[in-house]
Amino acid sequence: MKLNLFIFILIFFSQFTFAAEKTVDPNQIHKNLRCLVCQGQSISDSNSDFAQTIKLVVKDLIDEGKTEEEIYSFMSDKYGDWIVFRPEFNIQNSLLWILPYIVLIFGGFFIFSFLKKRR
Amino acid sequence: MQKIIKILILFIFLFVIGIFYISLKRDTNYDTSSLINKITPEFKIISFDESNFYTRDDIKKNNYILINFWSSWCTPCRIEHPILMKLSQTKNLTMLGINFKDKNTQAIKFLSELGNPYDLLAKDKNGKQSVKFGVYGIPESILINKDLIIIQKFVGPLSFEDYNNIIKIIE
Numbered sequence: 001m002k003l004n005l006f007i008f009i010l011i012f013f014s015q016f017t018f019a020a021e022k023t024v025d026p027n028q029i030h031k032n033l034r035c036l037v038c039q040g041q042s043i044s045d046s047n048s049d050f051a052q053t054i055k056l057v058v059k060d061l062i063d064e065g066k067t068e069e070e071i072y073s074f075m076s077d078k079y080g081d082w083i084v085f086r087p088e089f090n091i092q093n094s095l096l097w098i099l100p101y102i103v104l105i106f107g108g109f110f111i112f113s114f115l116k117k118r119r
Numbered sequence: 120m121q122k123i124i125k126i127l128i129l130f131i132f133l134f135v136i137g138i139f140y141i142s143l144k145r146d147t148n149y150d151t152s153s154l155i156n157k158i159t160p161e162f163k164i165i166s167f168d169e170s171n172f173y174t175r176d177d178i179k180k181n182n183y184i185l186i187n188f189w190s191s192w193c194t195p196c197r198i199e200h201p202i203l204m205k206l207s208q209t210k211n212l213t214m215l216g217i218n219f220k221d222k223n224t225q226a227i228k229f230l231s232e233l234g235n236p237y238d239l240l241a242k243d244k245n246g247k248q249s250v251k252f253g254v255y256g257i258p259e260s261i262l263i264n265k266d267l268i269i270i271q272k273f274v275g276p277l278s279f280e281d282y283n284n285i286i287k288i289i290e
Contacts, residue, residue, distance in 0.1 A: 036255045049220070050255050053246035060247065078253040080153040110127070 024062050029071055030055060032085050042085065153253070159267040160251040167218060167226070167240040175267060177239065181213035183270075183289045184263040187237070188254050190221040191229035196258045199276035200233045206282065207236035211289045218242040219249060219257050262288065 030044035030051075037050045043058075054075075061071045075083045081093070089097050163172050178184045187203060189196040207214055216237035218226045226242070243249050252261055253272070260273040262285060270288060273281055 049246070053250060056245055057247055057250045077153065078250060079255065 024066075024068050024071070026055070026058055026062060029058050029062075029068060032072065033058075033075060034083050034085055036079060036083060154261075154269050154272055157269055159261075159263050159269060162248055162251050164217065164241040164243060164248050167223075167242050173215065173239055173241050178213060178215055178263070179265055179267055182211050182265050184213045184215060185285070186215045186217060186252065186261045186263065188217050188219045188243075188249055188252075188257045188259045190219045190257055191225040192221065193219075193257050195276040196229075197233065199258055199278075200236070202277045202279065202282045203236040204234050206277075206285060207238075209286065209289060212285075213238045215239045215241065217249065219254075220244065220246050 027044060031042050033043040033054060035041045035043050035046040035048055035051045035054075037048050038046045041051075043051045043054050058071060061074060066074070072084050081090075159175055159178075161175055163174050165172055178186070185206065203214070203216075206212060214237045216235075216239070218240070220243070223242075246254075252259075256274070258276050260277055260281075261269055262271040262273075264270055271284070277285075
């Protein structure tokens with residue numbers, strides 16, 4: 001029992017340690033940024049001049065200690081929400097975020113009432 | 120129940136058609152609207168001769184400022200150059216030229232051939248400063264007022280229509 005508790009505490013605190021050490025991954029950011037001069041490519045996929053510049057800027061922002069969200073916010077601020085593949089929640093795109101949940105609830109309700117009626 | 124299903128199918132059909140209609144009509148090209156009416160970002164850019172740096176404070180000495188991103192290797196920059204030369208004759212406008220990812224010798228040759236319209240000349244060797252202004256290709260020009268508010272952004276070479284537009288704003 002004591003051993004189990006010890007292992008639990010060890011794993012629990014190691015999670016915190018990993019969380020604290022978590023660094024911003026530039027590749028992840030590159031994948032989530034759209035190359036504005038390419039056809040459907042991300043910054044990560046593209047070797048265009050624009051993509052190279054954005055990679056340099058992302059590196060600088062990470063070195064300045066900016067978080068992933070702050071970097072997306074910076075890019076959206078300069079180029080609009082179009083540059084981010086996963087845009088932040090706002091009034092304009094609220095439907096995009098909320099609709100799947102509405103469909104899920106209505107769909108669930110529909111299936112439930114359909115099955116109930118069949119019985 | 121049958122009625123509800125029919126209404127639901129009709130609703131989904133209309134919704135899909137609506138989404139297609141909006142998506143096809145939407146201009147997915149880069150939109151400058153996110154920068155208009157915003158304050159000019161803070162910047163520190165090296166002068167072309169590398170003797171000093173220019174900041175926001177250096178550009179607000181006149182009522183209006185036009186920041187133009189250009190390069191000698193950019194053909195549309197040659198096309199817009201006569202318009203920049205005409206704009207340089209207006210008194211109410213300070214022009215900051217930012218030479219973008221260019222070779223010094225080529226840039227000097229370009230200006231000696233076509234004339235230098237800029238009051239201040241800087242360079243952005245790796246393009247990092249241009250990202251602060253939301254530039255993604257050149258030429259691009261940004262019109263700023265004395266309060267450092269971005270009034271207009273011109274993507275691509277300036278046309279005579281743009282010239283008239285700028286003159287109308289600054290006079």
